[in-house]
Amino acid sequence: MAREPLSPENAHAPRRIRVGDGPLARFLLIGTVLLVTVLVLVAPLLAIFAEAFRHGMGAYAASFSAPDTQYAIGLTLFTALIVVPINVGFGIAAAWCIAKFSFPGRNLLVALVELPFSISPIIAGVAYLFVYGAQGLLGPWLGEHDIKIMFAVPAIILASLFVTAPFVARELIPLMIAQGSEEEEAAVTLGAGGWRILRLVTLPNVRFALLYGAALCNARVMGEFGAVSVVAGNIRGQTNTLPLQIELLYQDNNAVAAFAVATLLTLVALVTLVAKAIIERLDAARVKAQGKPGH
Amino acid sequence: MNRVIPGLPLSLGITVLYLSLIVLLPLGALVWQALDVGWERYLAIMSGARTMAAFRITLSTAAIATLFNGVYGLALAWVLVRYEFPGKRFLDALVDVPFALPTAVAGLALSALFAKNGWFGGPLAQIGIEVAYTPLGIAMAMAFTSIPFVVRTVQPVLEDLAADVEEAAATLGASDLRIFARIIFPAILPAFLTGASLGFARSLGEFGAIIFIAGNLPLKTEVVSLLTFIRIEEYDYPAAAAIAATLLGFAFVLLFLVNMLQLWQQRRIGTGD
Numbered sequence: 001m002a003r004e005p006l007s008p009e010n011a012h013a014p015r016r017i018r019v020g021d022g023p024l025a026r027f028l029l030i031g032t033v034l035l036v037t038v039l040v041l042v043a044p045l046l047a048i049f050a051e052a053f054r055h056g057m058g059a060y061a062a063s064f065s066a067p068d069t070q071y072a073i074g075l076t077l078f079t080a081l082i083v084v085p086i087n088v089g090f091g092i093a094a095a096w097c098i099a100k101f102s103f104p105g106r107n108l109l110v111a112l113v114e115l116p117f118s119i120s121p122i123i124a125g126v127a128y129l130f131v132y133g134a135q136g137l138l139g140p141w142l143g144e145h146d147i148k149i150m151f152a153v154p155a156i157i158l159a160s161l162f163v164t165a166p167f168v169a170r171e172l173i174p175l176m177i178a179q180g181s182e183e184e185e186a187a188v189t190l191g192a193g194g195w196r197i198l199r200l201v202t203l204p205n206v207r208f209a210l211l212y213g214a215a216l217c218n219a220r221v222m223g224e225f226g227a228v229s230v231v232a233g234n235i236r237g238q239t240n241t242l243p244l245q246i247e248l249l250y251q252d253n254n255a256v257a258a259f260a261v262a263t264l265l266t267l268v269a270l271v272t273l274v275a276k277a278i279i280e281r282l283d284a285a286r287v288k289a290q291g292k293p294g295h
Numbered sequence: 296m297n298r299v300i301p302g303l304p305l306s307l308g309i310t311v312l313y314l315s316l317i318v319l320l321p322l323g324a325l326v327w328q329a330l331d332v333g334w335e336r337y338l339a340i341m342s343g344a345r346t347m348a349a350f351r352i353t354l355s356t357a358a359i360a361t362l363f364n365g366v367y368g369l370a371l372a373w374v375l376v377r378y379e380f381p382g383k384r385f386l387d388a389l390v391d392v393p394f395a396l397p398t399a400v401a402g403l404a405l406s407a408l409f410a411k412n413g414w415f416g417g418p419l420a421q422i423g424i425e426v427a428y429t430p431l432g433i434a435m436a437m438a439f440t441s442i443p444f445v446v447r448t449v450q451p452v453l454e455d456l457a458a459d460v461e462e463a464a465a466t467l468g469a470s471d472l473r474i475f476a477r478i479i480f481p482a483i484l485p486a487f488l489t490g491a492s493l494g495f496a497r498s499l500g501e502f503g504a505i506i507f508i509a510g511n512l513p514l515k516t517e518v519v520s521l522l523t524f525i526r527i528e529e530y531d532y533p534a535a536a537a538i539a540a541t542l543l544g545f546a547f548v549l550l551f552l553v554n555m556l557q558l559w560q561q562r563r564i565g566t567g568d
Contacts, residue, residue, distance in 0.1 A: 019461055019471045033374045036367055041389050044404035051407050090313050097306040112314050118546045120500020122520040126539045127321035130328045137324045161317050184300050194301035223397025225503035243399040262400045269395035277388050
C-alpha cells in the first residue's frame, strides 16, 4: 500500500511532495481511470444482464428449460467436479516438491507448471487432437481398442486439465516458499509422518490460497472455450459445455437464451472475485496478527 | 532446502508424471505433427495469402491492444497504488474480471455493446466509427481479455518504490513529468514490459472473445487462432499443425523474453523475489 504521508516522523518534515500528488493530477488521473474502467470493465458486465433480461424475467427463466441447455449445465458441472479436484491434487504435489525442496531442474519444473498459461487454448485443443484423434499419436491404438476420447467427454476433461493445471500450484508455490519449512521440520522432529504434516501443518497454513486457487480453477474450467471447442466437436446435447452452448444459441439467433446462459458463468466469475476479495482481507488480518504471510 | 521433510519422491513423481501426460505429451504430438509436414510444405502453408493475412491481422491488433493496456494498465496501477479514494477496493477487484470471466461471455458482451443498436455501437456509428466486424473489434476483444497483466505486474513494483529519490528530485526542483520519466518509469520498466509481453502473448492466442465480434472474414478479420480452428474443421491437419506450431513458437519466444525481463528486474532490485 502507499506509504502513510502523515505518519508522526514526517509530520514535521517540509511538505512531502510526491509525483502526481497535486490536486489537479489526482483528479484527472482518478477521473480518467474510473471513466475508462466503467466503459471497458463495468459496461460489458451490465450488458450481459441487460440483454438477458431484455424480454423480461419470463423469457430469461424459459431459456433454461431447453434440454440442450440443461444438458450443457450438467456437463459443465460434471467436468468441473472431475477437473478441479485433480488439479488441486496436482497443485499440492507440485507446490510441495517445489517449495520444500531444492533439486536440479527445479526452475525448469516451475516453468513447466506455468507453461499452459502462455499457450493459446486453441493450440492446446489442436495438440490434444494430435494425441487422441484418429490421425494422432495414440489414435490407431485407441481405435483398435475401441476407446473414444476425441469429440467426447474425456477430451473435454483432458483439455480442461491442461488449461487449468497451473491455477492451484501458482497460488501455493510462492506462499509456501515465503512461509518456509520450520513448522514442517518441527513436526518431523516430533515424529509426524508426511501425510500427517501435510494435513495438519501445511494445508491449514495455506488453506485460503488453496481455496482461491480452486475457485479460479473452477471458474476457468466452467468457462473454457477455445480448447474445448476444438476437442468437443460441438455435438448438441452430447459434448456441449456452457460456453459452447452460448455460441450455439448465439448462432441460432437466440440472443436472449445465449445471454441468459452467459449470466450463469458471469455469476460464477463474480462469486470467484468476491471470494478473492474476502480471502485477501482475511489474509491481511492474519498477517497483522501473526506477522507472516498466511493466506 | 533440507532432507528431513518427507515426500520428495512421491510429490516430484506425481508432478513430473502429470506434467508429462497432460502438458508435454500433447505439445510433443503437436511438434511431431508439425515436423512431419516438412520444410517445403511448411513454407508453402505459411506463405499462403490467407495465413499471412491472419498473422498480419493478429500481430497488428495485438499490438494495438497492448498499446492500449500499456497506457490504461499503467494509469490503473498508478491510481491504485498512489491514491486513496472511495471505491478503490472495488476498482482493484474489478481489474481481475477479465481473468475470471469466460472469454466466450466477454465476446458476447462486447458484441452486444458494439452492435449497431448497442450502447457503444450506436453512438460510434453516428460519428462513423465501426467496431463490430472490423480489426478494431478484434483489438477491443484482445484488450479486454489482457487488461490485468500490466496492472498486476506493475502494481507491486510501484508499491515498493522508495519515496526518497523522487522527493530528492522534487526538492531539487525537477518537474513531476521529469521525475516520472527519469526516475519512476525506469524503475518500473522491467515490470511494465513483462506485463505488456504477457498481455501481448495472451492476445496472440485469444480466440473466444474475438470470434463473437470479429466478423471472421478471411483476409480481413480472421485471426490466427481462428484460422487454426478452421483448418482443423476442414481436416487440413498439416496446415493446422504448421500454424499452431508457429503460434507455439511465438509463445515460447515471448516466454523467454519475459524470463529475461524478470532476471533484469531481479538484478535491479537486488532481491531474489
